[in-house]
Amino acid sequence: MPPDLTRRNLVLAAASVPVLAPALVACAANPPSPPSLPLSSAPPIVFMHGNGDTAGLWLTTLWRFESNGCPRARLHAVDMPYPLSRDDDAKPQEGRSSTLENMQFLAAEVDRVLRATGASRVVLVANSRGGYAVRNYIQNGGGAATVSHAILCGVPNHGVWADANNRPGSEFNGAGAFLQALNAPQSANGNEVTPGVAWLTIRSDNNDKFAQPDGVWIGAKGTPTNVGFDGPALKGAQDVVINGIDHRETAFGAPAFEAMHRFITGRAPAAAAITAEARVVLGGKVSGYGVANVAGTAPSNLPLTDSVVEVFETDPQTGVRRGAPLHRKVVGADGSWGPLETHAQATLEFAVTAAGYATTHLYRSPFARSSTLVNLRAERLLDADKAAAAVVTLTRPRGYFGVPRDRIVLDGKSPPAGIPPGTAGVSVAKLKLVDAPGRSVLGEFNGERIAGIAWPAADNAVTLLELTY
Numbered sequence: 001m002p003p004d005l006t007r008r009n010l011v012l013a014a015a016s017v018p019v020l021a022p023a024l025v026a027c028a029a030n031p032p033s034p035p036s037l038p039l040s041s042a043p044p045i046v047f048m049h050g051n052g053d054t055a056g057l058w059l060t061t062l063w064r065f066e067s068n069g070c071p072r073a074r075l076h077a078v079d080m081p082y083p084l085s086r087d088d089d090a091k092p093q094e095g096r097s098s099t100l101e102n103m104q105f106l107a108a109e110v111d112r113v114l115r116a117t118g119a120s121r122v123v124l125v126a127n128s129r130g131g132y133a134v135r136n137y138i139q140n141g142g143g144a145a146t147v148s149h150a151i152l153c154g155v156p157n158h159g160v161w162a163d164a165n166n167r168p169g170s171e172f173n174g175a176g177a178f179l180q181a182l183n184a185p186q187s188a189n190g191n192e193v194t195p196g197v198a199w200l201t202i203r204s205d206n207n208d209k210f211a212q213p214d215g216v217w218i219g220a221k222g223t224p225t226n227v228g229f230d231g232p233a234l235k236g237a238q239d240v241v242i243n244g245i246d247h248r249e250t251a252f253g254a255p256a257f258e259a260m261h262r263f264i265t266g267r268a269p270a271a272a273a274i275t276a277e278a279r280v281v282l283g284g285k286v287s288g289y290g291v292a293n294v295a296g297t298a299p300s301n302l303p304l305t306d307s308v309v310e311v312f313e314t315d316p317q318t319g320v321r322r323g324a325p326l327h328r329k330v331v332g333a334d335g336s337w338g339p340l341e342t343h344a345q346a347t348l349e350f351a352v353t354a355a356g357y358a359t360t361h362l363y364r365s366p367f368a369r370s371s372t373l374v375n376l377r378a379e380r381l382l383d384a385d386k387a388a389a390a391v392v393t394l395t396r397p398r399g400y401f402g403v404p405r406d407r408i409v410l411d412g413k414s415p416p417a418g419i420p421p422g423t424a425g426v427s428v429a430k431l432k433l434v435d436a437p438g439r440s441v442l443g444e445f446n447g448e449r450i451a452g453i454a455w456p457a458a459d460n461a462v463t464l465l466e467l468t469y
Contacts (some may be wrong), residue, residue, distance in 0.1 A: 008425055037265045039070035039345050039350030043121045043148050044113050045264075047077040050128030050154075051253075052299045054097035055079035056284060056375030057127070057252060057397055060274065060468060062152040064257045067275040074117065077373055078109045078130075079301045081283065085129060088169030089178055090237065095291050095298035099171050099178055102129070103136040110146055121148040123264055127251035128210070130172060131155025135182050138194045140362070140438075149198045150262050154250030156233050157201070159190070160210045160218060172210075174227060183234075200263045202256050205229065208247045209400070209425035228379035237264065244372045244405060246424035251400035276344040276368040283338025284329050284374035288357060303335025304378055308353035311340055316347040318440045319363055319451035337376060344368050349452070354378045359461040362454035365468045379462050388432035392463040394443035399412040401422035401445070410465075441465070 007244045020210045042316040045065065046057040055077035082097040089098050097105075124147050126134045131152040137143035137152060144349055159174020181238045183192050193199045203211065211231040215223040232250075233239040240259045242250070250256055254272040261269040288304045290296025311327040314320060326348075327340040342348065350362040357378040367374070385391045401408050402424030403415050416429035432443065437456035441466035442449065455461035 004285050025260075028336075036305040036389045039065065039068060039074075039261075039265060041379065042070070042074075042264050044074045044119050044124050045070070045123040045125060046078060046106075046110055046113055047075070048126040048130030048133055048423045049078065049080065049083065050126075050130050050248075052084045053127070053397075054192070054285075054301050054375045054377070054457045055082065056373045057247065057248075057372055059287040059373045060398065061252055061257055061260075062371070062373070064254070064272060065261070065268070066369065067271070067273070068261060068269045076109070079104060079375075080105055080387060081300065081302050082291075082298070083301055084298045085171055087167070089176075090169055095289075095296045095300060099132060099136060102133040103141050105154050106130075106133040107143070109142045110143070113424050114146065121146055121270070123147070123151070125251070125260060126155060127153045127248065128155060129171075131157065132178075132182070135194075136318065137264060138197055139182065139186070143195050144196050147197050149200070149264055150193075150230065151263060152203065152234070152237070153202045153256060154204070154210070154247045155201070156209055156210045157234050158231040158319055159227055160225065161215060161220075165392045174231075178274050181194040184413070186236070189236075192234045193236040197436045198263070199234065199389070200240065200259070201233050201237045202240045202250045202259050203230070203232040204245045204247070204250060204330045205241050205243045207244055207402070207405075207424055208232070208250065209423055211249055211443045212423065215325040217423070229314075230288050244402075248397075248399045248401060248427070265346045274368045277370060278343050278344065279370075280344050280346075281338075281370040281442050282342060282367055282374045283336060283372045286337050286354075286376045286378065287335060288354065288378045289380070292370065299377065301375075303331065303333060304334055304354050305331055307331045307352055307357075307378060309337040309352075309376065310351045312349045313342070313350070314349050314363065314451070316449075317451055319347075319349070319453050320440070321349065326387065338372070338374070342367070347451070350374075350376055352376050352378045356380075360460070360464065361452065361461060362464045362466050363450050365448055365464055367468075379464070381457060381460055381462055385430075385432060386457060390433040390436050390437040390457055390461075390463065392431045392433065392443075392452065392454050394429045394431075394450075394465045394467070396427050397446060398467075401429065406446050407444070408446075409442070411441050411443075443467075445469075 058077040086093040086096045118426040124134045160172040162174030206229045209217040286304045310325040312321040352360040358381040403421040408415045450465040
């Protein structure tokens with residue numbers, strides 16, 4: 001689709017945290033934020049994750065808001081029970097959610113936050129599919145009365161593809177009924193956003209895998225998607241473009257946080273860096289795949305009850321455990337595995353054991369601040385991997401791996417196998433060892449370094465080196 005020349009575009013450099021130009025003016029129907037509004041006085045902020053994801057992806061974004069003076073109690077991340085969309089929005093599908101269910105869950109969370117805080121309005125921030133729930137809630141669910149600002153990060157607002165003959169029932173089809181209704185003009189000047197709410201879209205210039213003119217990332221290489229790089233932009237919203245960032249970095253990267261902060265407060269943050277806390281208390285939820293502890297293939301944010309979590313401090317150079325577990329818990333009905341008190345320099349291993357799953361060993365970089373969003377998902381050993389001596393996966397939940405954009409190393413190989421050059425669209429790199437299980441394996445991404453142990457596949461174990469940034 002051709003660029004809308006009436007949109008106000010601001011191009012940022014993703015290589016560093018930029019300072020935005022001071023003159024960011026929203027359309028008249030969507031008044032800009034008051035100037036110099038401190039975060040402590042801003043409305044509560046509710047964060048909505050994307051397709052198949054968890055509330056845990058907002059971890060670093062919340063830390064950045066906290067580091068700039070936002071009280072922790074005013075930051076709320078939604079954890080959709082069934083986060084994956086249906087293949088056809090109108091047809092029930094086990095373990096998946098419809099656009100209506102996604103919107104209704106968000107609406108209930110907003111109501112809960114308003115009651116808990118006494119606020120009259122909230123700020124909504126969403127990544128990817130989560131933005132559909134935000135727009136649907138504001139347009140059709142009463143949200144115009146309860147939302148002050150809506151920030152849409154990498155949301156495929158005009159679809160991942162737009163073709164009435166290609167999966168017309170998918171919510172991601174820009175020519176389908178759902179997005180056609182959302183994008184219908186909301187005012188006489190043709191704005192695509194509901195009046196009375198301040199709107200911001202944050203997007204990549206050309207590196208978002210779900211805003212590509214070619215269908216390579218939806219399994220249709222060489223076929224036009226009928227969607228352009230500017231697909232996430234909306235007429236009537238401020239549109240911030242950040243060069244080089246990928247689909248998830250539109251929400252979870254430092255430059256995206258800077259844009260959010262300015263939009264909410266009217267000023268740049270003091271810093272996009274995260275301020276460490278001396279005393280760190282961690283917690284979160286354990287989940288898996290399927291419906292309410294029934295095995296399945298769709299990712300779930302339902303509690304994986306009766307799973308066992310052990311947490312060890314590890315040697316940052318080798319991943320070897322430093323003594324006995326710091327924490328052990330049998331997970332109950334709420335899925336909570338915490339609390340664990342630690343410190344901001346500790347590298348940790350989370351060992352998750354659950355019936356029907358592999359023993360999942362997750363290695364993490366030090367946690368700079370406390371959080372209740374350290375969500376853990378138990379994994380299964382795939383049939384195709386069972387012949388390996390060990391399986392180690394380097395995973396980046398808050399972004400994708402770009403070649404040659406990023407420096408990515410796994411067990412000495414850079415880049416690891418399976419990461420194609422060009423548009424950043426792969427968030428995991430898997431290493432299948434043919435010998436020497438039990439040894440250390442190192443993973444690195446742009447300076448963030450994680451060491452873990454390659455646990456034997458013969459013992460039904462998998463190793464994840466999970467990046468935070």
